[in-house]
Amino acid sequence: MTSKYDLETIELPNKWKASPLFTGGLILLVIGAVLGLFVRGQEAGPDAELRFLSHSYLANFMFVMTIALGALFFILVQFVARAGWSTSIRRIAELIMWTIPILAVLFIPILVMVFTGRSFPYEWNAPDQIHSSVIKAKIDVGYLTKEWFTLRSVLYFALWSAMAYFFFGHSRKQDESGDVEHSLARQKWSGPCIMIFALSVSFAAFDWVMSIDADWYSTIFGVYVFAAGMMAFFATMILISIALQNAGKVKAFITVEHFHDMGKFMFGFIMFWSYIAFSQLLLYWYGNIPEETFWFAVRLKDGWQYVAYALIPLHFAIPFLGTISRHVRRHRTGLTFWAVWAIIVHWLDMTFLVMPNAGPLNVLALAGHFLGGLGMFGIFLSFFLMRASKVPLVPMKDPRLPEALTYANPIL
């Protein structure tokens, strides 16, 4: 018996190749860097160019890294919740998650910066230039040292890659055997993995982003970065799904109900990001003590105040109202628009976290930084294509697939 599912090919379109995307991304990254460097070079200050470049690279790296981590969390949650509805879209998330081991390569330039003893992007890396007793203390206890920083970074990537390997591996084995044991094994380990994920992502956010300003500390910072990444991940998954369907693939497998649910998740994490971002701001605003507010002070001057205030409507109010309606979430064009929107504001958010420490806002330099972000996203997508080639885009033998295919949202 042939059904509409048998008539489809569930592999990447032949035209989708990783290498042109990778080359294009790399070129954009270089153009962005050159533009940024050229503009920054006009300004005074020692090492202004390299300072700008390292911050820009870090921000753009976090931009794509958080998306891949969002995919990892999504997979973990599907197995913790024993979810059936998502089975037909789960492979796409698995492939995004499976880019994490390759993304580790993109972290190497940051480690190079740290190991050459530069004071940027991490000023704690030049202890003799530090005047702050808080940072000195963190260096003295041995936490913020280049060796320990590197070790932790390697540990994060090892943990995430191991989890990704485990979950992707079982999924692929199930493609052949259809054995329910592969689902049960993933269910069993998803709980502990979520705990490891929560801690490692939180600490990675502290180490990689928060320690740029090592004087400042926010315990909620890891959650902030996680929330931002989740929103961008759902946006990325929506865009990849729509692009695949436009190329004539997986049309019967990903229904409007799945788009509706991915849209709900994106909407939810727009709200969650706002909730976390505001919670962080409110406590510092209320306490109003200098060692806590200076992080915001840096981000509320030299042009960055426009970015800071723009994030309120761009990252919260407008997309919140834009995606609040189910009609938008079930509408392909509407969903595509808001997914692109979410990815761009996620880039702006990561820029807001990192770039103010590199110096005043300069529109042309920001444009260069944006080109870099675009290039980084292209490289990220090329990693996705690399992983997705010759892999079926739907876990055809997953015992929960029938549930996903008949799943429907209730009519409200």
Place this chain on the structure above:
Amino acid sequence: MNTHDHKVKANKEPRPPKACGWMAEFENEHDLLHAAEKVRDAGYTKTDAFTPFPVHGIDHALGIKPTVLPFIVLCAGLTGLCTALLMQWWMNGVDYRYIISGKPFGITPASIPVSFELTILFSAFTTVLGMLALNGLPRFSNPVFTNPKFDRATDDRFFLYVDSSDKYYNRESVRELLSSVHPASLDEVVEDATPSELPRGILLGSLLLVLAGLIPAAIVLNMRASFSDLPRWHVFFDMDFQPKKKPQQTTTIFKDGRSMRPQVPGTVSRGQLVAEDPFYLGYDPMKVAALGNDKQVYVSATDAPESFFQPPVAGDGGTALNLPWLDKLPIEANEANIKLGKVKYETYCSACHGYSGFGDGLVAKRAASLGQDTWAPPTSLHADRVQKQPVGQIFHTISKGQGKMASYASSITTEERWSIVLYVKALQRSRNAKIEDVPVEQRSSLTDAPSTPAN
């Protein structure tokens, strides 16, 4: 129909139970969905399905249109948001302007959590109540309950019901339509013949509950309206009377009888003592002896004993003039210091002394309205004797307290205290300003005004 009527008459029932519609029973949800689609396609809208578990797609099969509830909830949420913002703007920005931690009046980031909560509260209540209202709930009885087969709707059977109030309802055609989908059984639902009035026991019980609910309110009302010589009744005695002392209380532990302890002699705050002694004391200790004062002279603030931190002369502050007070501000009288002084004055002083310094702060007003004789009204900073006080003495009052006023040295840094003195001086000056105090270019705007009070 005839046989049915005949039977009813034969049983000598008072009146035949009214038919309310048809109910078909199905053994699985697929048959139910199929039947529901047929009924929907036939144009019936007053239909309902009863299933032991939620059946996906049943709302579509029944032709239930999307509800308007989300829009009602959206409106309620926005109402909650506006209510919260208006409330906080009115309370903290208009009606009761009280500075808390030096934060501005009206809508601030601190208003967001309340706005968030009220948005959720209004939305949640509207969702639940709106759902009940739109479904016509609560409904204590339903004609379908009269059929004993219906009990299995919570167990293993699926029911489809077509109500006789439907626009296209015709007894025979509905029966035929439902028969055509082969239900496990098909019955006409009749009205519940049992009395529809509430049993008297339930009425009486509810009345008693309502009356019992009024008892606490009655007790509270009685307490509010009556007087008693008995001490207050304490439910949690050890919470009301904790073994600790609060500021302004007396104690037998210390010789001076004060529970609020002065700083240990020689206490120096971090970053303190970077200037000469007068900066920290408000007077020059080196000159005290020269005045022939019988008070002991301390070379610096750090070796002064405990008694030193009492006001220099007990009683009215106006008589304590025989110390060599500073009469010149040790800080610069610039705009930044005035602004700092204003912020600190309004944060710490205005609660009692009032924003303009007349001793009419919100705390003072409240205390005056209570009429308690233990309350000493705060001094007006425009009183003659305060006007005459040198800056050092005002500084000393802030630092060491005066009468009922506590010391603020631990809350306000030395520099900030001097900036408050500067601001107080500016306040005093503003009440006794001469035309020469106004910048030349702005004088005309005052003198040209028709009713300028000549001060």
